Amino acid sequence: MRTALFWVFSISAVASALGVVGNLRSPINSALSLVVSMLALAGLYVLLEAQFVGLIQVMVYAGAIVVLFLFVIMLLNLRGSGTRGAELQPIMKAIGSLVVFGSTLWLVRTLAADRAPWPDVDAGFGTTRAMGEALYTDYVLSVQVAGVLLLAGIVAAVVLAKKKVD
Amino acid sequence: MGDISPFHFQVVAALIFMIGVLGVLTRRNMIVVFMCIELMLNAANLSLLGFSREIGNDQGQILAFMVMVVAAVEVAVGLAIIISLVRNRDTMDIEDVSQLKW
Numbered sequence: 001m002r003t004a005l006f007w008v009f010s011i012s013a014v015a016s017a018l019g020v021v022g023n024l025r026s027p028i029n030s031a032l033s034l035v036v037s038m039l040a041l042a043g044l045y046v047l048l049e050a051q052f053v054g055l056i057q058v059m060v061y062a063g064a065i066v067v068l069f070l071f072v073i074m075l076l077n078l079r080g081s082g083t084r085g086a087e088l089q090p091i092m093k094a095i096g097s098l099v100v101f102g103s104t105l106w107l108v109r110t111l112a113a114d115r116a117p118w119p120d121v122d123a124g125f126g127t128t129r130a131m132g133e134a135l136y137t138d139y140v141l142s143v144q145v146a147g148v149l150l151l152a153g154i155v156a157a158v159v160l161a162k163k164k165v166d
Numbered sequence: 167m168g169d170i171s172p173f174h175f176q177v178v179a180a181l182i183f184m185i186g187v188l189g190v191l192t193r194r195n196m197i198v199v200f201m202c203i204e205l206m207l208n209a210a211n212l213s214l215l216g217f218s219r220e221i222g223n224d225q226g227q228i229l230a231f232m233v234m235v236v237a238a239v240e241v242a243v244g245l246a247i248i249i250s251l252v253r254n255r256d257t258m259d260i261e262d263v264s265q266l267k268w
Contacts, residue, residue, distance in 0.1 A: 006170045010178040017182045017205050020198070021189035027197045034201050037182075041208050048175065048219040050227050053211075053234075060234055065204065065241045072245045073197060076252050092192045100184040107180050118172065119222035126227055139228055146235045153239030160246035163253075 006047055013040035031069045038062045049121060052131040175216035183209035196248050196258050200241075207237045 019033035038061040045054035124130045135143055182205055189202030211230045218226025251263060 003170050006174065010174075014178065014181050014185070017185045020201055020205060021185055021193065027195055027201075030198050030201055034204065037205065038208065041182075041212060044175065044178065044212060045215055048215045050215045050218070050230070053215060053227050053230050056231060056234055057208075057211075060238055061204075061208070065238060068241060068245060069197065069201065072249060076249070076258070096188040096192045100181075100188045104177070104181050104184055108177055118219070121219070121222045125222075126224055130224060131227060131231070134224065134228055135231070142228070142232060146232060149239055150235065153242050157242040157246040160243065161249045 002047060005043065009040045009043035009047065013037050013044065016040065027073050028070065031066055031073060034069070035062050035066045038066065048126075050126040052126060052128045055128070172216055172220035175219075176213060179209045179213040179216065181209075182206075182212070194259050194261060196251070196260050196263075199260060200244055200248070204237065204241070207233060 016033045016036035020030045020037065023029045023033060038057060042054040042057040042062070045051075045057055186202045186204075186206035186209060189205070190199050193199050193202065211233055214226045214230045214233070218224060218230075252258060255262060257263070
């Protein structure tokens with residue numbers, strides 16, 4: 001069951017990632033491919049016993065970030081790919097694909113010997129409870145810094161997107 | 167987990183990361199380049215979670231969570247920059263925004 005789920009999620013994640021890059025018609029199609037990729041990655045996270053991170057992935061990435069992308073694309077009202085001239089030169093396509101698949105093949109060959117077994121983890125591994133306890137005891141300073149960072153991000157986004165810079 | 171080893175997850179992460187690199191290097195639409203950066207961040211997260219599960223330590227999941235926080239801030243600020251760029255220059259082409267290139 002888990003093996004089948006792994007293949008389903010990883011193939012759809014990689015295929016929709018290719019869809020993000022390879023879709024030359026409209027950024028909206030790329031954004032919709034991105035949603036599929038994020039959801040498939042959330043499935044992979046849950047397979048890795050990271051339920052909490054998978055949940056946050058669905059809420060933050062698939063829910064918020066991609067909606068923000070779509071919002072901006074539709075706000076800017078782009079037709080076509082929004083660029084002048086060809087989106088990709090054929091030579092770049094060829095070199096890029098060669099680099100990607102060559103380096104992946106190299107990685108597969110190098111790491112294929114390494115077949116480490118999965119260690120046993122206790123039932124609470126990666127649950128919301130375990131994450132919450134760790135975040136609010138050992139990592140409470142990181143949580144506070146993240147809060148300040150989010151506040152700075154909100155202010156920066158409002159200032160940058162203002163109509164007139166004064 | 168049957169015949170799936172931790173290595174399989176790392177290969178998926180590497181593939182998605184390389185697809186993101188390919189997109190950043192070859193696409194010219196700013197928003198698509200930005201989405202490819204998100205793909206690369208997610209691939210790094212998958213790699214972190216895979217290693218975290220492989221050594222049975224959940225600190226990697228905390229780090230992945232922090233990466234997501236930073237990614238959310240980055241998207242908000244980056245899209246604001248794109249909005250003001252498009253408003254001032256009326257282009258989505260990264261080739262038109264190359265003053266910092268030397």
